[in-house]
Amino acid sequence: SKLRVGLLFGGRSGEHEVSISSARAIALALSAEQNASKYEILPFYIQKDGRWLAGEVPQQVLGSGIGHLESQNSTPEEQNHLVSNPQTQTINRWQSPSQVAEVDVWFPILHGPNGEDGTIQGLLTLMQVPFVGSGVLGSAMGMDKIAMKMAFEQAGLPQVKYKALTRAQIWSNPCVFPKLCDEIEETLGYPCFVKPANLGSSVGIAKVRSRQELEAALDNAAGYDRRIIVEAGVVAREVECAVLGNEPAQASVVGEITFDSDFYDYETKYTEGKADLVIPAAIPDAVSRQIQDMALQAFAAVDAAGLARVDFFYVEATGEILINEINTLPGFTATSMYPQLWAHSGISFPELVDRLIQLALERHSQ
Template identity: 50%
Template sequence: MGNGKIRLGIIYGGKSSEHEVSLRTALSVMKAVDANRYEVTPIYVQLDGSWVKGDAIAGQLPERIDALRLSPGNKEITADNDSTGQQLVPSSKPASLFSIGQQVDVIFPVVHGPNGEDGTIQGLLELANLPYVGTGVMASAVGMDKWMMKTVFAQAGLPQVKYVGLLRSQWEKQREESMDKIEQELGYPCFVKPANMGSSVGINKAKNREELAHALDIAAKYDRRLIVEEFVNARELEIGVLGNEEPITSVVGEIIAAKEFYDYEAKYKGAGTELAIPANIPEHVSTQIAEIAKKAFQVLDGSGLSRVDFFWDEQNDKLYINEVNTMPGFTPFSMYPMLFQASGISYSELIDRLVQLGLERHADKQRNIVEAEELE
């Protein structure tokens, strides 16, 4: 922070089906940060997994997402200039996280899905001893794996729908037996999901045995761990969590999907979906959601941010936790920032708070003794 500015590195892109979503998030964050407080360095993870670092950016970025697709060796990605003639989009070169460490003070990873919010990048950041925004390795990994997350929630006594976990190898070797078990324990309809995909990718609703087999075949293309959940006729509610050891929560929002469920098309391409913020629900439901969300966040040892999703069976007044998303969509029009906007925290302030929370969590870790002390 030699010039008084926080040197913020933003990692985006990634070897993931959510690459495009990450680009939109990165552009939104870069445009929103206060240029008087931050010096931003773009760090792009290409689809092939290679890393490219741009020079530190002075001023705001242009509107186009394409400008963020840094490629190694280019002297300039674009000739876009601001009114002062200052270059907006940096030159770029191949990079590794360890070489970047001396050039940034804190990292904001906005890589979604596998190889991003599942603890992999977080593990690299830990090895590089770099402060970063968001949850750590364990919380990220458990939060990404729906099967493991549900196991942890069950241990903590959190209310959730019934489910069956299944390995891809089990499904391939024991198709009939697997479907028999699902039918006996869950019945129809049910939802079939890859355990480790975000943004509703690979999820399908099965209403009979034929659809169940098809849904499991699709899910098995995305992951070796599969999960099947019982269907509950419920409203889909979401809440934001912000903080470290003493988190706060946002207002509750509701997903009103035009389709049968909130899939990838509905989530990122509109498809008639509506967001109700705040949700029109009784106060006791909002209070219960906030309490369970905080507990789930703390059970995972969350830090920074998470969006916690719920099902509310209005007819029977029963609440079920669905999942914790440890790196939710983060454009100004994504649910998580909108929930806090409605709670009185602007998008730019949210970024400021998350950066500070990342620095605080890193400072706390530095208190740990790394060498065994001799016993007296």
């Protein structure tokens, strides 16, 4: 009989629409000829208010244009602000539909908080059913940019200088705040990047060039997350490597992202034609090999499993390779970097999805 795959998508984060697009592509791949006889899809749609829906509605969301990025009337910034704003984050609306019990293996394709950060992974672990991707630790470490950077540091992976802050330091103490800003200016300088520690798709990230911009960006980032990171800005090419497997995992060819914008912000990521993927990246073989090696080290450093996309800065002038971050549930539409990197490494989209499910089963049985 067919294995029932619980495709879990949507979610309460600012990356809700991205998740729908990813889920759509995965559902298509599971229905492809080579997978259709093996798998049956049970879609579960998590609404923005946190409610889980099974059956008709998720099928419709997967099949229709709902969730298409341009068709949304509120921006992801607004949606995410609503979700993670401390004043509005009150009720836990988790309710499981009865179909949950029928799932043989879960495929959570949720991005950002409540999906990529270990919370869903904890729930699925308690349910004792296999699921695709990293467990609680790997997900949480991979989501929080501060914890992630500490793990990378321990693993000896080179990265930019950074400073970790909390919302309380930014909001609650008018005496501390100017000193914090002084310190950032002295140690990191301009331009620097202010980021909520637990987000993705560049939501809440600002590139700042002055004291005034720094203060505004810190205040804004504190609206998204309790934990905030400020990083020294680098001028570099942006290259990414996909990882697939448990232990040992394998690394894909390296790809580059090119764009004209100031940095790889939300608009550049999701507006058709604003960014190009160059696969394989036009970089020396030795650099590619080093990036692949670093990607596998990063994967192990945070205890990731199944899949991850690891992002790097390549400073061409000096040959320096700096790790930027790991994403344990990367964008998964047909045109996303993660499946594209594997396509260029000889693994088709349907085969990739099949492998990920098999890896979930393998990990569960160990």
